[in-house]
Amino acid sequence: MGDLLLFLPRRYEDLRRPVTPAEALPGRRCLVEGSAGRPSPMMGRRGMRYPVTGGGGTMWVFVFGPRPMVPQPGERVLLYGPVRTSPLGPCMANPKLLDRSSPLLGRIVPVYPSSRALPSWWMRNLILSALERTSQDPPEDPIPEEIRFRRSLPDLVGSLREIHWPSSGASWREARRRLAYQELLLLQACFALRRRMRPLGAAPAAPAREADVEEYASSLPFRPTRSQESCMRAIAQAFNRGRFDLLLQGDVGSGKTAVALFAAHLYLKRGRSVLFLSPTEILARQTFQVARRLLPDFKVELVTGDTRADASPGPGLYVGTSALLFRKALGEASALAIVDEQQRFGVSQRAALTRGGRMSLLMVSATPIPRTMALALYGDLEVLTLGESPPGRGRVTTMSMGPRGLGRVLDRLVGELERGGRAFWVCPSLEAGPSAAVSRHRQLCESLGWANPQLVHGRMPSEEKEAAVLRFREGSSRLLVGTTVLEVGIDVPDATVMVVEGADMLGLSQLHQLRGRVGRGGSDGLCVLLSSREPVPQRLKALEELSDGFKVAELDLAERGPGTLHHLSQHGDMGLKVADLSRDLELLEAAREDAASLVEEWAIHGELLREVRCRFPGIMEILGGG
């Protein structure tokens, strides 16, 4: 089945039955049939207007433009478009004027995402002929008949026809359900196959013991929380079973780094190497420093784009950015890969890091992943959750305000800085370019020069970035201005204020991450969300009340769909075009169950496997070549 047939309509136009102008409801798209009245020029604008009557009602049609097409008075017309209200009554602006003999009439017609080069009607014709070919020569259905029957799913060809040219809302829903299920089944079949083809490997010769946990815990500069300890024990258990796939999640500031480094510790102690992948260079440097402190007995190296490629191999912990992915020799010598802030990486990057899954993987995430997402994205992955944060944290107050609040924010900021606080100031910009941050930094230097404001953004040379963060960390600077590079992982316990400009352009989870940068050192924190427009969107207000990262993630998922939690490209990798992870939990569970039993019975038949291969090449890579 070609991808073409999974190029789905953006919306549909219901051209089944025309209504009279009396029945045309404002706020809806309608097909209206009636008799055209005398046209008259429009006042103040180029164009004509004419009434259409029928069923005892009148609707007005506005046709804008220098050469408006208007029907003869008395002609019967068929119009399609959104009905709006106007002082004259219900109206349509520039509606489609349909030919009575149009083959589209009487049907629900798909409208495809279009561009000037690829207009929707062209896609429509292309897909229509692909559908015809498919009907004449139906492909084998990747969903086994027995499952189709048990789950009451319609057949493949019929579903494809319905998703493009629905005969009714109900049959469209059935078709969508089937196609979504199919995607999820394929994906889950991948995971089930992976489990079968990639056994755990041998248990370690020197298993981890309780003493390992205790030794590591007592070497830490703080007392681990109970959550941290239980996650470490779970890691030790997984280690003893052989190769593992774990996801460690916990809210910002819950102390995930120390736990992740425990996993590294287990391997390092046994003479194995470990890779630690960070999403940004600033974060890689920070983790490198922390790791050197927490693992003083082992070799710890930093690998960034600037590091020489011939840096000495040999057992050790290698902390770095995606530059790590290009160090083949390091990868081959390593037994564990840790991916920090894993939501920042795509499936294929993770697969490359673990060399197709031949080493253990510990993913660390501060954006809690709802169960649906975890199942869909990773199949059976053990999830460890840090449920509590270290004690002695301050409370963070969140305030949202409109652009006019800027002056008040500055006043507050001056107060905080004079009292000895330290602040982050984040300026997101649409193009991810540094310009907004650069000019804000310049301004703040003028008004708050004594605080020695520093600037960081993604396009600065890395030594400059490092120097700026260092000055802020040490306290010789009290204000760090930057782009959203500040979002992930930065840990400066003395920072108490976070100002986010253009907060309305960021996702809720992202804002929660930013807010998590302050109030870590025991003093209370303040987070100001500056909206670039009035009124301040409700979602920013909602964040004032919400402090639990899980709740924020759920709200985010409901509001903006799964794309907010994970890289869009990652969803591309997953090949999900129909399934909607925020809605299809039940389907996903069903697909997971079915995939497991199919693999168990070796009943994955040819077509299913072929589809898995062609749809998820990235996943097959994880399987080890497939």
Ligand code: ADP
């Ligand atoms: P995150 O979970 O966001 O990655 P980090 O691992 O960076 O958080 O930890 C945040 C801060 O909390 C660090 O300064 C770390 O040293 C500190 N920390 C971690 N665990 C504890 C603990 N059990 N007690 C006190 N401080 C801790």
Ligand code: MG
């Ligand atoms: Mg972290």
